[in-house]
Amino acid sequence: MSKSKPRRIVRKSKPQRPTWPTWPTLTPAQREELLCVTDGGHVHTSGGKDSLALLSAVQRLAGQQFEKFSTAVHAILPDVEWPGVTELARRQAEYLGYTFETVQRSQGSLLEHFEQRGKFSDAQNRFCTSDHKTAQCLKVITARDRVLGPATAGSSSSANIDLPAVLGPWADQIGPDTRVYLNILGMRADESPARAKLPELAIDEKWSTALRAIDRGGAQIGTRRRLVLRWLPIHAWTEAEVQKHCDEIGDGDLTHFAYHLNVKAMEEVMAAEGRKAVLQKPQDELRAILRSPGGVRWGGMPRLSCAFCIFAPKPALALAMLYNRDMWGTYRDLEARIDFSWHNRQKWRIGALERDLGSGLIQLGGLTTAGQWNM
Numbered sequence: 001m002s003k004s005k006p007r008r009i010v011r012k013s014k015p016q017r018p019t020w021p022t023w024p025t026l027t028p029a030q031r032e033e034l035l036c037v038t039d040g041g042h043v044h045t046s047g048g049k050d051s052l053a054l055l056s057a058v059q060r061l062a063g064q065q066f067e068k069f070s071t072a073v074h075a076i077l078p079d080v081e082w083p084g085v086t087e088l089a090r091r092q093a094e095y096l097g098y099t100f101e102t103v104q105r106s107q108g109s110l111l112e113h114f115e116q117r118g119k120f121s122d123a124q125n126r127f128c129t130s131d132h133k134t135a136q137c138l139k140v141i142t143a144r145d146r147v148l149g150p151a152t153a154g155s156s157s158s159a160n161i162d163l164p165a166v167l168g169p170w171a172d173q174i175g176p177d178t179r180v181y182l183n184i185l186g187m188r189a190d191e192s193p194a195r196a197k198l199p200e201l202a203i204d205e206k207w208s209t210a211l212r213a214i215d216r217g218g219a220q221i222g223t224r225r226r227l228v229l230r231w232l233p234i235h236a237w238t239e240a241e242v243q244k245h246c247d248e249i250g251d252g253d254l255t256h257f258a259y260h261l262n263v264k265a266m267e268e269v270m271a272a273e274g275r276k277a278v279l280q281k282p283q284d285e286l287r288a289i290l291r292s293p294g295g296v297r298w299g300g301m302p303r304l305s306c307a308f309c310i311f312a313p314k315p316a317l318a319l320a321m322l323y324n325r326d327m328w329g330t331y332r333d334l335e336a337r338i339d340f341s342w343h344n345r346q347k348w349r350i351g352a353l354e355r356d357l358g359s360g361l362i363q364l365g366g367l368t369t370a371g372q373w374n375m
């Protein structure tokens, strides 16, 4: 019997994944060009101070082009955000001339999502942001893209204006029918080491159908090609610059009260009555102390969005708990039900907040500096 020849396994080489360029910072001229050549975009807003500064910055930078970027999109996280956040986000956007749109995950809230998955999100598995914010907000771009259709000569800014000034040699990859959108966010370098590494402008590969076509050998898929660029116009702004800028918009009354909670008053009541006794007070009484006049401006929560953010330092979680006792109780009960630690690596539970604050292991002070959120 003749031996059969061993079969040669021919492995198809995968198409090389291109490395897309990034732009660490843009010059004022490049920013102007970017706003001019792109087909439009939307500004993400959480209702927080960075969002307010961002909305204002984009409005100013866009100038004549503002209409293309005048949609502010807010992802509602109904059972986890600070009270009044969505209403404030609307007020901020409309004050600055934006059209305000809200989006929300239809498959359930974030707390329901935690429960379904049997765990909280974390840095490696950040479904709170990806599923409840990013994916929802980018639906707005998809919808706009559907309305505009593919670019044709004369219909698109990007088809008519020279992109190389912004995109360099890579601009050759963009076909004449490609629409270019800006996904505009308020992330800043001084928020965390990870955010410091982000470039001001980058290609949002996941949402760029134009790039997916290039990935597979250059063949065009479908009739629409879309390039989405993620732009962080206030990336270089410091915390102090953001606060100052926010104080100058609308007489300074367009920032959330959580930033200005009276921590000093709470510390004084704790010193006088005992920490554990204060924790027995009803939610309304705790709120009244924290909203009492005489606090330090910007002396409360350094960040807004979810009251109990997975990246928040313990003092911020404790302050959020004092104001949002009922919401914290929901988290504590959920944590007990799914038997999963809030800070999984540290094996620290959000249910321990009350105990650790009551025993003095967590202090409320020192919340105003940037960089405490490890996001």
Ligand code: SF4
Pocket (backbone or CB within 6 Å): 121, 128, 129, 133, 304, 305, 306, 308, 309, 310, 311
């Ligand atoms: S604020 Fe924190 S918990 Fe909420 S979505 Fe963002 S990263 Fe997740």
